[in-house]
Amino acid sequence: MTTTDSGRLGALRSAGFTALLIRGILGIILGVLLLIAPLTSATILATMVVLFIGFWLILDGLTACSFAFKEKNHDVSGWGWTLAGGIAAVLIGIGAIIYPLTAAVAGTLIILWFLVAGLFIRGVLELGDRQLGGWGIALGIINILAAIAIAVALWTNPAVALGAFIWVAAIYGIVFGIVAVIAAFKVRNA
Template sequence: MSDFRTDIGRVAETFGSPRTAIGNGWGWIMAYGVVSILVGLAAFIWPFAATYAATLVIGALLFVSGVFSIAAGLFGRGHEGRFYAVAFGVLTVIVGAVMVFEPVTGALSLTLLVTVWLLMRGLLEIVLGFRMRRRRGWMIALGAINILLAAFILATVPWSALTLPGFILGVSFMMGGATAIATASDHRKGAEAFGAIA
């Protein structure tokens, strides 16, 4: 029995205990932060292109999702939600097609979607910020900025719908990247990732 415990101890020393392995993987967090900042800069420099690209991508995803929903309703026999699946699929295909073929109209819809996304993200970040041990102020500030950005979008729609989503996404990605880089720096020194309270 003692030999077995000795072997287990050697294995633990070889692979490292969870405590000593806490700093592992900080480079991935750092890489995410750097890439996020670069994406944010690109969106900020070319806001129209960012808005246009996001509109096309989201429209294409909606279109494909709608096609699969229609197929599920037509061929998925024996379930009570067939009519809903077909109706929802048709609606989704129409919305997706509008965003792909009429990106200006889709940009207005995308502006509202970005507003909701920023608002929800900001609220979640503020809640998480109050639960963190380190970088609490960073996360709370990030959440507050995202909520203010959402309010700014609502105040400027529809005139800035073609460029504002690009600017907003750019600022949000850059702030998120800066926060991730700071977190990676802490994690590299042995702090738990994001410092969340269990």
């Protein structure tokens, strides 16, 4: 191995350590907050996300409407579709801001299904991660088990799943965080 390769490996190890450590600490913090005040934490997080998305949709929609009129002035065909898309984005954004909790519940159900898919795929990919050895397998198994637990809850009773999600997310955050912190130190010492 050359000095350059050794330097790159050291930089990669350092970046891996930092990334895993940050992921772990953030996971633990989120998990603890959700355990201490589950309803408050979940409501605040969901409302913040919905409000952010609502404002973004309004700005995006206004930008699209402005662009549609520029298309019209340049005789671009289909400008009406751009305008319709912009108006729809503005209206949905306004709806999200007016009814943030309703939007949060509906959006959370959709997000939970995406989370199931993401956790499962990430878990399968981490099972094959050769860099972390047994800890990579542990992270993969944790992700796959969390995906299965959330999918079962969503399938059997979506309303209960929303409540259970808070606890699952809290426990997942803490367990994943601890494993990620341990893996970070394993990477640093490798």
